[in-house]
Structure formats: C-alpha cells, structure tokens
Amino acid sequence: MAIQTHDELLTTIKDALQACGYVGELGGGSLQTRTPMTGEDLFAIEGTTKEQATEMIALADEAFKSWREVPAPRRGNVVKRWGQLLAEHKHDLGLLVQIEAGKSISEAEGEVQEMIDICDLALGQSRMLYGKTMPSERPGHRLMETWHPIGVVGVISAFNFPVAVYSWNTANALVCGDTVVWKPSEMCALSALGAHALLSRAIADCGEDQNISQLILGDRNVGEVLLDDPRVELVSATGSTRMGREVAPRVASRFGRYLLELGGNNAGIVTPSADLDLALRGIVFAAAGTAGQRCTTMRRLIVHESIADELVDKIVAAYKTLTIGDPRDESVLVGPLLHQGAYDDMQQALKTAKEQGGDVLVGGERVLVDDSEKSFYVQPAVVRMPEQSDIVHNETFAPILYVMTYSDFNEAIALHNAVPQGLSSAIFTENNSEAEIFLSASGSDCGIANVNIGTSGAEIGGAFGGEKETGGGRESGSDAWKAYMRRSTNTVNYSGELPLAQGVKFL
Structure with missing residues (x-):
C-alpha cells in the first residue's frame, strides 16, 4: 500500500475495524495504541479492569x-x-497486524492465512477427537479412553504474532468444547479487536452463545487474573522465558495446567556438502525477516570451517542489499523494531559481543526513516564469534546473527545444543547421514528440526513448540488438541460377573 499520512492511517484503522465487525468507539480510553512504523500514537481505547476480567471469566465458565x-x-x-x-477480511485484519507489528503486508496477511489454515484443521479435528479401545485382561469387559473438554482456556499472546498464535489455541479449544478468554499483547490491541470481532460474528452466525469467547485488554496486571483464577483450567502463554518462569509456578500452585511457548535462540548448521545458494536464501530470511522478531528467528549459525569464509561473505553481501524502511512500501524487506527498548537491547548485545571477541561484519546501525526519531529501524547484523562466548547463549529479540565455526560434526551438534533454549533448528546438508543424525535423538534437542530450510516458517499441520527453556508446550497441529481436553479411562463390565484385575481375590 502507499505510504499514508497519520490522519489517513487512522482512517484506515477505523475502516478495517468496521469491516471486521467492530462497533465500539475509539478514543478517550486508558490504553494507548501505537505503531512502530512511525513511532506515533494511534488511538486510546478502553482497557479492561481486573474486576471486569474476573466477570468475563465467570461468563466463560458459565x-x-x-x-x-x-x-x-x-x-x-x-x-x-x-x-x-x-x-473474506484477510486484507483488513492484515492491515491492522501490519500497523501494530510493523510487518510487510505479505507477512501480515500470511499471519491471517495461518488463522484460516488452523480453522480448516480444527474443523476436521472436530470429527476426530479420538479415544482408544484397549484389550481388557478380564473377560466380558471393555477398556477404553474418552476425551472431554476441560473448561475455560486463558490465552496470553505476544506482539510479534498478534493474532495467529491466538487462533492456534482458540480454534482447537473451541472444537474441543472449551471456552476462551484472550489477553493479547497491549501493544496490539487493535489487531485483537479485529480478530475478536470476526469470531464474534462467526458465533452469532452459527447461533451459539457469545460468551464462549471473551477478550480482555490491558497490561500484565490484568493478565495476571488468568493465572490466579481457579476457573481457568489451562493458561496458554506465549512470551519470554522470564515470563514463563512467573506463569508456570503461579498456575501450578493452584494445580492448573499451563502451555508455554517461550524463548528461541535458534541455530542453523551448514556442512561442507550444503548447497550454499539454497542455504544463503534460507539463512537470510530466517535471520533478518520480521526484523529478527520471530520466536523462530535464526540467531546462531554454525558453519564448517572449510566453507565459513565463503558463506559469510555471501551473507554479508546479501545483507547489504536488504531494503530497510516503512513496511507499507512493498519494496521493503526489513521493517521496524517494536520500540526503543528493542533497539537498546540490540545495541547492548552487540557491545557485549565485541567485548567477548566478536567481530561485527555488517549491521547494527540505526536507520532513520523519514527523519523520524520516534521509530526504530536497524541494519540487521552479522557477527563472527568465538565458539564459547556467553552472549550467544542469550536470545536478543532483534536481527543479530552470530556466526561460529566447527571442524567435526559432533562438535557442531554440541555447539547447537549448548544453549538453554530449544525451539527451532535447521541443518543445510546434502549428506543423508548428517541429516538423519541431526533429526535423531542424539541430534537437535529442539521441538522443531528442519533439513535444508531455515528455522522459521512452520506449517499449521505440525505441532509447534520447543523444549528446555522454550517451555515444552505444543500448539497448532498433530495431536496438540489433547492439551485442551482431559482423558478419562473407562471400564465397562457386561459379563454379569465381577472378576478383579491382576487376579485379586476379595469376598
């Protein structure tokens, strides 16, 4: 779309929300919305109080x-x-995502497409909530398991995928028979209003109870209501590892369930047999796309020493061609960081990397767009690092790619697995043995392991999530639906006798 003035942007937001079915007023509320594209404030909207959030949980529970x-x-x-x-409203909702998350329209609409895809998957799943029948050791008995809804599901989502991750949870939870209370990032409240309005329309069109879906808007304080209310059977939270350390014990203390999608710090291994042109494309998109603000962004690159200089030269050259600027310009590949805090974190990480022996080959500089001091655009960075530097163990939510070398394949696996996070991983190789080892139990320790593609770009059909400090949760496809249900083991006795299991005699 063409670059708009601020007033034109506000009109676009109102039109997009209206198209999605939102009928509320914008302006005058306590929650300020903002766009990272320009750094300008948008609308002040009404936030949710803790008391109102508790009432919404009660409505969802009923x-x-x-x-x-x-x-x-x-x-x-x-x-x-x-x-x-x-x-029908892919572009409308995509515009809201673009405005609040700073994505290109292609990526923003791609996020809405994920929502459409999970609806397709969940629709099919609604006829496949399968249990099992097992052979009983007792004659005239049937042993089986059934799955039942658990209750209210609380969803806490992050700014970088403001609507897609919500839909992964919500589509599955609804077909499983649960109700949903959603607390989106306060930085993406307008996107949330649009997505929620479309679901509300769907519920109304199907003649169902509107209270099965609730939206609460506000900062972490209002979100904490979901953690502590015993009527919320499952809290699905996406965010930082720090956040997960707070969420898990609070929910567990009341014996609630939690599903965590936390930090990444993902790596790619490039072996001597790799197709370097293919690897180059996969690496640059995974490392620089979305300005490094995906949980699956490639943050570490582990390259065999025999090809490292050649590949790094190619990456640096590619980085120098990246177009950086307002994502409403369709020629732009790298949009803004969310805010100054993200920019400051990136600068501190680069400073630390240099102190630990790193060599910044390209990037790190702030890029002024339209001479605005309110927005934060950066040149994605590539840094050659010693293998054992501490900084590479930390996830910085910005476009920094740390490059390390290896000489032995086992060394590469060890470097890959040495970090506390375990979300996504990739290997570029034409050696079948290396690929199979990477995918085996002694290879990547991540929840996602890819061969000859980058670390980002997961499909709906597979379960999404990671291990270690990533939290262990799984969302989206495969059997992720089971997280939103409870299992009941059933025994039916039709024998007319009462034999006990394990041959126990009583009376």
Whole structure:
C-alpha cells in the first residue's frame, strides 16, 4: 500500500475495524495504541479492569456448561465460519497486524492465512477427537479412553504474532468444547479487536452463545487474573522465558495446567556438502525477516570451517542489499523494531559481543526513516564469534546473527545444543547421514528440526513448540488438541460377573 499520512492511517484503522465487525468507539480510553512504523500514537481505547476480567471469566465458565454439551461437529461449524470471515477480511485484519507489528503486508496477511489454515484443521479435528479401545485382561469387559473438554482456556499472546498464535489455541479449544478468554499483547490491541470481532460474528452466525469467547485488554496486571483464577483450567502463554518462569509456578500452585511457548535462540548448521545458494536464501530470511522478531528467528549459525569464509561473505553481501524502511512500501524487506527498548537491547548485545571477541561484519546501525526519531529501524547484523562466548547463549529479540565455526560434526551438534533454549533448528546438508543424525535423538534437542530450510516458517499441520527453556508446550497441529481436553479411562463390565484385575481375590 502507499505510504499514508497519520490522519489517513487512522482512517484506515477505523475502516478495517468496521469491516471486521467492530462497533465500539475509539478514543478517550486508558490504553494507548501505537505503531512502530512511525513511532506515533494511534488511538486510546478502553482497557479492561481486573474486576471486569474476573466477570468475563465467570461468563466463560458459565457458558462452558452448555458449550461442552454441543456436539463437536456443530462446534466445528463456528471455526468453519470464522475461517470464512477471516478469508473474506484477510486484507483488513492484515492491515491492522501490519500497523501494530510493523510487518510487510505479505507477512501480515500470511499471519491471517495461518488463522484460516488452523480453522480448516480444527474443523476436521472436530470429527476426530479420538479415544482408544484397549484389550481388557478380564473377560466380558471393555477398556477404553474418552476425551472431554476441560473448561475455560486463558490465552496470553505476544506482539510479534498478534493474532495467529491466538487462533492456534482458540480454534482447537473451541472444537474441543472449551471456552476462551484472550489477553493479547497491549501493544496490539487493535489487531485483537479485529480478530475478536470476526469470531464474534462467526458465533452469532452459527447461533451459539457469545460468551464462549471473551477478550480482555490491558497490561500484565490484568493478565495476571488468568493465572490466579481457579476457573481457568489451562493458561496458554506465549512470551519470554522470564515470563514463563512467573506463569508456570503461579498456575501450578493452584494445580492448573499451563502451555508455554517461550524463548528461541535458534541455530542453523551448514556442512561442507550444503548447497550454499539454497542455504544463503534460507539463512537470510530466517535471520533478518520480521526484523529478527520471530520466536523462530535464526540467531546462531554454525558453519564448517572449510566453507565459513565463503558463506559469510555471501551473507554479508546479501545483507547489504536488504531494503530497510516503512513496511507499507512493498519494496521493503526489513521493517521496524517494536520500540526503543528493542533497539537498546540490540545495541547492548552487540557491545557485549565485541567485548567477548566478536567481530561485527555488517549491521547494527540505526536507520532513520523519514527523519523520524520516534521509530526504530536497524541494519540487521552479522557477527563472527568465538565458539564459547556467553552472549550467544542469550536470545536478543532483534536481527543479530552470530556466526561460529566447527571442524567435526559432533562438535557442531554440541555447539547447537549448548544453549538453554530449544525451539527451532535447521541443518543445510546434502549428506543423508548428517541429516538423519541431526533429526535423531542424539541430534537437535529442539521441538522443531528442519533439513535444508531455515528455522522459521512452520506449517499449521505440525505441532509447534520447543523444549528446555522454550517451555515444552505444543500448539497448532498433530495431536496438540489433547492439551485442551482431559482423558478419562473407562471400564465397562457386561459379563454379569465381577472378576478383579491382576487376579485379586476379595469376598
């Protein structure tokens, strides 16, 4: 889209929200929205108080009592309709994502496409909430398991994927028979209003109870209500490892469930047999795309010493061609950092890297766009590092790629696994043995392991999540739906006798 004036941007936001079905007023509230594209404030909107959040949980809890009795295929009709509305308003919601997260329109609409895809998957899942039948050791008995809804699901989502991760949880939770209370990032409240409005329309179109979906807006203080309320059976939280350390014990202290998607610090290994042109494309997108603000961003590159100089030269040359600027310009590849805090973190990380022996080959400089001091654009950085530097163990949510070398493949695996995070990983190789080792139990210790593609760009059909300090949660596809249900083991005795298991005799 063309670059707009600030007033034109505000009109675009109002039009997009109205198209999605939002009918509230903008302005005069306690929660200030902002765009990283220009650094300008947008609208002040009404936030949610803790008391209101508690009331919404109560409404969702009451709605659950009838929603759980609705046949699962009928529940699937709600997400089917939601997907249809998302497809119809893909551009409208994509604009809101672009404005608040600073993504290119291609990436922003791609995020909405993820929402559409998860609705398709969840619709099919609504007819496949399978249990098992197992052989009983007792004659005339049937042993089986069934799956039931758990109740209210609280979803806490982050700014970098303001609507997609919410939909991964919500589409699955709704078809499983749960109700949802969503607390989005306060930095992306407008996107949340649009996504929630579309779901509300879908619920109304299907004639179901509007209270099965609730939206609370505000900072971490209002989100904490979800952590402590015993009616919230599951808290699915996406954010930093620091946040996860606070969420997990609080929810566990009341014996609630939690699903965590936390820090990344993802690495790629490049072996001597790799197709370097293919590797180059995968690395640059994974490391510099979305200005390094994906949880799956490639932050470490471990390259065989025999090809390191050649590959690094190619990466540096590619970085120098990256277009940096306002993502509304369709020629731009790298948009803004979220705010000054992200910029300051990047500068501190680069300073520390230099102190630990790192050599910044390209990047790190601030790029002024339209002479604005309120927005924070940067040149993505590539840094050659000694293998054992402490800084590479920390995730900085900015476009910094640390490059290290190895001589032995086992050394590469050890370097890869040496960090506390375990989300996504990649290897570039034409050696089948290296690929299989990387995917084996003695290879990558991450929840996602890729061969000949980068660390970012996961598909809906697979379970998304990671190990170690990434939190261990799984969302989206595969059997991730089970997180939103409880398992019941059932034994039916139709024998007319009462034999006990394990041959126990009593009476």
